[in-house]
Amino acid sequence: LSKVLDLPPENLIKSISAIPVSKKRHVADFQLSVASVMEGSSGDCLTQDLHLRAQKLAERLKCDAVVSEISTGPGTVNFTINRELLAKTVLQQVLKDGSEYGVKSELFSTVPRQKAVIEFSSPNIAKKFHIGHLRSTIIGNFIANLKVALGHEVVRMNYLGDWGMQFGLLGVGFQSFGNKEKLKSSPLQHLFEVYVQINKAAEDENTKKLAKDFFRKLEEHDEQTLSLWKQFRDFSIEEYIRIYKRLGVHFDEYSGESFYQEKAQEVLKMLEDKGLLQKTIKGTGIVDLSEKKDLSLVSTVMRSDGTSLYITRQVSPALDLAAAIDRMNKHSCDAMIYVTDKSQSNHFQHLFQILKLMGYDWAERCQHVSFGLVQGMKTRRGEVIFLEDVLNEVRSRMLQNMTSAKTTKELQDPVETAEKVGLAALIIQDFRGLLSSDYQFSWDRALQSRGDTGVFLQYTHARLHSLEQMHGNTPLTEVNVACLQEPDAISVLQHLLRYDEVLYRSSQDLQPKHIVSYLLTLSHLAAVAHKTLPVKGSAPEVAQARLCLFQAARSVLANGMKLLGITPVTQM
Secondary structure, three states: OHHHHOOOHHHHHHHEEEOOOOOOOOOOOEEEEHHHHHOOOOOOOOOOOHHHHHHHHHHHOOOOOOEEEEEEEOOEEEEEEOHHHHHHHHHHHHHHHHHHOOOOOHHHOOOOOOEEEEEOOOOEOOOOOOHHHHHHHHHHHHHHHHHHHOOOEEEEEEEEEOOOHHHHHHHHHHHHHOOHHHHHHOHHHHHHHHHHHHHOOOOOHHHHHHHHHHHHHHHOOOHHHHHHHHHHHHHHHHHHHHHHHHHOOOOOEEEEHHHHHHHHHHHHHHHHHOOOEEEOOOOOEEEEOOOOOOOOOEEEEEOOOOOOOOOOOOOOOHHHHHHHHHHHHHHOOOEEEEEEEHHHHHHHHHHHHHHHHOOOHHHHHEEEEEEOOEEOOEEOOEEOOOHHHHHHHHHHHHHHHHHHOOOOOOOOOHHHHHHHHHHHHHHHHHHOOOOOOOEEOOHHHHOOOOOOOHHHHHHHHHHHHHHHHHHOOOOHHHOOHHHOOOHHHHHHHHHHHOHHHHHHHHHHHOOOHHHHHHHHHHHHHHHHHHHHOOOOOOOHHHHHHHHHHHHHHHHHHHHHHHHHOOOOOOOO
16 A cells, blocks of 8 residues: 555554454455545545545555455445465464553554553542442543553552541541441441431531531641541551452552642642732632633632631632642653543633643643443442442342352352452443443343343353363464354454554543443354354364464453453353
8 A cells, every 4th residue: 555655654554444343244354544545635535536536546456465355445445354364463463462462553653651640539538439439440440551551651549538627527526426446447437427427416516616626626737636537547548448459449649638738728829929819809719710801710719718728629629739730740740630520520621721820731731531420329228338338239249140040150269250240240331331421320231141241241251261271272383274264253353453443542532432342242253153163073273273263362352351440250
């Protein structure tokens, strides 16, 4: 193509793509989009029939040892690769690159390696870990995994709600109802219970006063008060770490609103010095974000009453401004990504705009990845209060399903397996659509063993793994690829060919659904091939070639699952 079109080969990389496998069967392997190489000609691409251009181009191309057939489609030139070469090259690439398959693709050759800070999960101490936090946790983890796989440096940050008036209440509550032992053994639950109890008395004047005093002491760094608050925070983090581990998630840094109280005051001073801070008649501090500077769009950065100078994300961007500036100074990163629900979109838009007004050019590199709401996530005991409730629920439901299924093998560790399969189910149900869309949660749908679920992905992986256990691995050098000419084998190979494009798409828009639908299709294709292309009872040469194909499919399936935050199981 480079010769005929007189273009450097690297210019053609993004114009040539692998063709998605079709149920209608035989499709070519690659297609060139004619419009993308005609750009900048005379701009009349649409008026001139693209199909004609495709045909003219196809006439100038000749088949050879690599390309066995050339045809045209609407605006495309399609190439079918020599079948044996296709099988050999794809299998070689998959088995040689292992976990780096797809990532090493030339599609990524021009993408610079960068450093990103990703803030996700971010629960509030002593409050419910609601389903929004769960979404933030698994989405943030996926984005971090993907970036790391693509060779970027990532800082995983958890920004805790660990400050504010509620700690005044909590402190008073703990003095009345607290128990040091329970705080140590199950801090999240105990603090939540204490908070619920003291909240019943929150309107009582005496309680209000005590809470205010406790929080004032906290702000003045009174040793005893601070030491109790520190225990709340430290024990909670310890328990979070343990639960995150069950989810397969870890953080490099536990930050929090408490870190930035003083820095937030400095930010307000900076805004004032730059002439950006205006006071309303009521005394509220605002920043004018309107284009015409007519106050048609303002962001409140400071309350008027002076009683609550502490700031939370809900109240004002000053805290996040301080945190962003601090992170940038500390990590000097190329991207700062916040993963929170879409109700906070305005907050982050304002935040980035104010940073820009303050003269921070890097505000351009900040990004809010927002997600929709989940309805109907309940456990048998009622609504979800702790992340652990969700994990226990999915594990027990999955165990039940596995025990009643006829195909379940005797497992070494059924509980562990149930947890991993159940998590896969949660993650796939969450990642199937656009992140920004709301969805109705259903345990039954998520945990189905057939259909497009995480359970099906795990089942496929376990099946392919046991094939390898039974028949051993075959080094590719001994494989005769001429044995892989059946349509079902070709479909798997063609699908493997597309993996890098799917990774590239997800890396561009940070949406996991491209990878999810790719893996579901891979599993369906592998299941069909598993039926029609038996290993057992075939001639040794054929059996070895098929084994190699299934090994490649399992390898890519496992890679994709790990990116999504799923641990593939080997038995089920």
